[in-house]
Amino acid sequence: MASFWSLLTLYAGLVFLQLAQAQATCNLSPRIAEQLRSLLSPRSEVVLTSNASFATDFVQRFSVNRAPSFVVAVKPASAADVGRVVRYASQNNVPFLATGGGHGYTWSLSRLQCGIDLDLSSFDSIAIDNAANTMTIGGSALSDNVTRALYAAGKELPVGMCTCVGFTGFTLGGGIGPYSGLYGAASDSLISAELVTGTGQLLTVSKTQHPDLFWGLKGAGFNYGVATALTFRVYPATNGGQAVVTNMIFPGALNGTVWQVLSAFFGNQPKELGLALSVGYQEQRGGMVIIVGFVYAGPEAESTALLKPFLDLNPLNLQILNTPWEDVPEVIVYGATRAGCQKGAQFVPYSVNLYKVDVPNLINVVGYMQTTLAANATLRSAIVTWAQYAPYGFQRYADDSSAFPYRAATAFVQINAFSPSAEQVPALDGFARELRDRFQRGSGSRSLETYVHFGHGDETPAAWYSARKLPRLQELKRVYDPKSLFSWYNAVPVRRDYW
Ligand SMILES: Cc1cc2nc3c(=O)[nH]c(=O)nc-3n(C[C@H](O)[C@H](O)[C@H](O)COP(=O)(O)OP(=O)(O)OC[C@H]3O[C@@H](n4cnc5c(N)ncnc54)[C@H](O)[C@@H]3O)c2cc1C
The missing domain is CATH 3.30.465.10 (Uridine Diphospho-n-acetylenolpyruvylglucosamine Reductase; domain 3)
Known part of the structure; x- marks a missing residue:
C-alpha cells in the first residue's frame, strides 16, 4: 500500500495536470473547433458552446449541479468520425465526454472542465x-x-x-x-x-x-x-404486454409495519413483481409519508392477491391501473419519476445498496427524517427511494458473467434532492449524506456499496465495482484506455493505489 504522502502528491499532481489541460483547452477552443471540422465528414457538426446553437441543437444535461463544462461540442455523423474525435483528443490532450441522454449526474463529472462534448445524437436508431x-x-x-x-x-x-x-x-x-x-x-x-x-x-x-x-x-x-x-x-x-401498477400511500407513522411486510417479500417476491417506494415529507399530510408503487406483469387478480398484506394496512390512498408495460415508468408512484426528465436541475444524489431489511434501523432513519424535516422546510425536497426486484432475474447469470457486481442486493436505495437553487445545495448535501450514512449502518455490508449509476461520486471505486472485480x-483499462481518456464518470482507476 502506497504511503498517504505519496498518494497525496500523486493526487495533487493529477489535479494540477487536469487544471493545466483545462486551461489550455479553454484558450484554444476556436482552434480545436477548426481542426475538428477539418477532420470530420461533412455531415458532422462542430460548434463552440458559446454559440447559441449549442443550447438548441445539442443534448443538454439533466443536472447542472457539479456538471462537466465544455467549450467545443461535436456531433459526429459516423462511427469513423467518433474514432477521429477520440484520436484527436488523445493526441492533443484535450479532455472529452461522450453524451448520450445527458442524464448522468455523479458529481465526479465536475472534474471535467473546458472539454469537448462528444454528442452522440446522430446515433439514435x-x-x-x-x-x-x-x-x-x-x-x-x-x-x-x-x-x-x-x-x-x-x-x-x-x-x-x-x-x-x-x-x-x-x-x-x-x-x-x-x-x-x-x-x-x-x-x-x-x-x-x-x-x-x-x-x-x-x-x-x-x-x-x-x-x-x-x-x-x-x-x-x-x-x-x-x-x-x-x-x-x-x-x-409477458402477459401480452399488460401490467398492473398499484400505487399506495401510507402515513410515516406506519413505517415499521411497512418495512416488516416488505422484508417478508424479499426472497419470496415473484419474478413478475417489481417495487418502487419513496419516503418523503408531504406538507399537506403534515409529515412523513411512504409511497409504494408495485408493477406486476400479470393479471390484476393475481396482483391483488399478492399485495394483500399491504392492502390490509389500509393505505391513505390506493390506485390500481391496468396499463401497457411501456407506460409503467409514466404512472408508477403516481408518475413521480417524470420529474427526472426536467433538464437543468440542481440535483443532489446519494445512494447505498442494502443486503437486508433492518427494520429497527429503518424506523430510526424515518424518525430522523421526520424530526429534521419538520424543523427545516428547506430540506423537504430530499426523498428516499427504494427499488426492490425479485432476485430471480439477477441470479440467472453467474457473478463472473459480467462486471455488474450487485446481484445479491436486496434494495437499491437512493437519497435524492432537487435543490431549488445552487445556494441550498450544501445544506441538502449534508442532510442527504447523513441519511446515506444512517442507511449504511443497517445495510448488511461493512463497507459502502453503491450501484454505479446512482453514486454520488465520493465513494471508492470498490464501492461502485466491488473489490473482487x-x-x-x-487490467482492461491498461489495454483499452491506457491514457484514461474515459475517466470522468465514477471511473475505474488505472492505478491500484486508489482503492
Ligand atoms: C431521473 C433519473 C432516473 C434514473 N433511473 C434509473 C433506473 O431506474 N435504473 C438505472 O439503472 N438507472 C437509472 N438512472 C441512471 C441512468 O441510467 C444513468 O444516469 C445513465 O448514465 C444515463 O445515461 P445517459 O446517456 O442519459 O447519460 P450521459 O450523461 O449522457 O452519460 C452518462 C455516462 O455514460 C457515458 N455514455 C453515455 N452514452 C454512451 C455511449 N454511447 N458510449 C459510451 N459511453 C456513454 C457518458 O460518457 C457518461 O460517462 C436514472 C437517472 C436519472 C437522472
Whole structure:
C-alpha cells in the first residue's frame, strides 16, 4: 500500500495536470473547433458552446449541479468520425465526454472542465428483428423510444424508471428496472457492441470477439470507449404486454409495519413483481409519508392477491391501473419519476445498496427524517427511494458473467434532492449524506456499496465495482484506455493505489 504522502502528491499532481489541460483547452477552443471540422465528414457538426446553437441543437444535461463544462461540442455523423474525435483528443490532450441522454449526474463529472462534448445524437436508431428476438440501437437512443419500440413489437427488456435516460448509458452501468426481476440487468441481455476504444480502434465486442472487454462493458462500459451501437437479446412480452401498477400511500407513522411486510417479500417476491417506494415529507399530510408503487406483469387478480398484506394496512390512498408495460415508468408512484426528465436541475444524489431489511434501523432513519424535516422546510425536497426486484432475474447469470457486481442486493436505495437553487445545495448535501450514512449502518455490508449509476461520486471505486472485480477492470483499462481518456464518470482507476 502506497504511503498517504505519496498518494497525496500523486493526487495533487493529477489535479494540477487536469487544471493545466483545462486551461489550455479553454484558450484554444476556436482552434480545436477548426481542426475538428477539418477532420470530420461533412455531415458532422462542430460548434463552440458559446454559440447559441449549442443550447438548441445539442443534448443538454439533466443536472447542472457539479456538471462537466465544455467549450467545443461535436456531433459526429459516423462511427469513423467518433474514432477521429477520440484520436484527436488523445493526441492533443484535450479532455472529452461522450453524451448520450445527458442524464448522468455523479458529481465526479465536475472534474471535467473546458472539454469537448462528444454528442452522440446522430446515433439514435432502433431496429428490432422480431423473428430473431434481437434489437440493435444507436449509442444515444433514449429509453422512452426503446421502450415504445419494444412494446409495439410485442417484446420486452428491463428499462429504468426514468424514460429520458440514454439506453446505452443506462446499459453500460448495468441498467436496472422493474423487469429486472425477470431478466436481471439490461446488460445481461447484451449480445454485442460497436465500440471506439480509448486507443481509437473501432471494435465489435461480443462473447467471441474481445470477450474480456465484453465482460467489462456489462457494468463498467463507459470506462473503455464510446459505444456507437448495442445489440440485445429481447423477450416476448409477458402477459401480452399488460401490467398492473398499484400505487399506495401510507402515513410515516406506519413505517415499521411497512418495512416488516416488505422484508417478508424479499426472497419470496415473484419474478413478475417489481417495487418502487419513496419516503418523503408531504406538507399537506403534515409529515412523513411512504409511497409504494408495485408493477406486476400479470393479471390484476393475481396482483391483488399478492399485495394483500399491504392492502390490509389500509393505505391513505390506493390506485390500481391496468396499463401497457411501456407506460409503467409514466404512472408508477403516481408518475413521480417524470420529474427526472426536467433538464437543468440542481440535483443532489446519494445512494447505498442494502443486503437486508433492518427494520429497527429503518424506523430510526424515518424518525430522523421526520424530526429534521419538520424543523427545516428547506430540506423537504430530499426523498428516499427504494427499488426492490425479485432476485430471480439477477441470479440467472453467474457473478463472473459480467462486471455488474450487485446481484445479491436486496434494495437499491437512493437519497435524492432537487435543490431549488445552487445556494441550498450544501445544506441538502449534508442532510442527504447523513441519511446515506444512517442507511449504511443497517445495510448488511461493512463497507459502502453503491450501484454505479446512482453514486454520488465520493465513494471508492470498490464501492461502485466491488473489490473482487476491480483488478480485472483495471487490467482492461491498461489495454483499452491506457491514457484514461474515459475517466470522468465514477471511473475505474488505472492505478491500484486508489482503492
Ligand atoms: C431521473 C433519473 C432516473 C434514473 N433511473 C434509473 C433506473 O431506474 N435504473 C438505472 O439503472 N438507472 C437509472 N438512472 C441512471 C441512468 O441510467 C444513468 O444516469 C445513465 O448514465 C444515463 O445515461 P445517459 O446517456 O442519459 O447519460 P450521459 O450523461 O449522457 O452519460 C452518462 C455516462 O455514460 C457515458 N455514455 C453515455 N452514452 C454512451 C455511449 N454511447 N458510449 C459510451 N459511453 C456513454 C457518458 O460518457 C457518461 O460517462 C436514472 C437517472 C436519472 C437522472
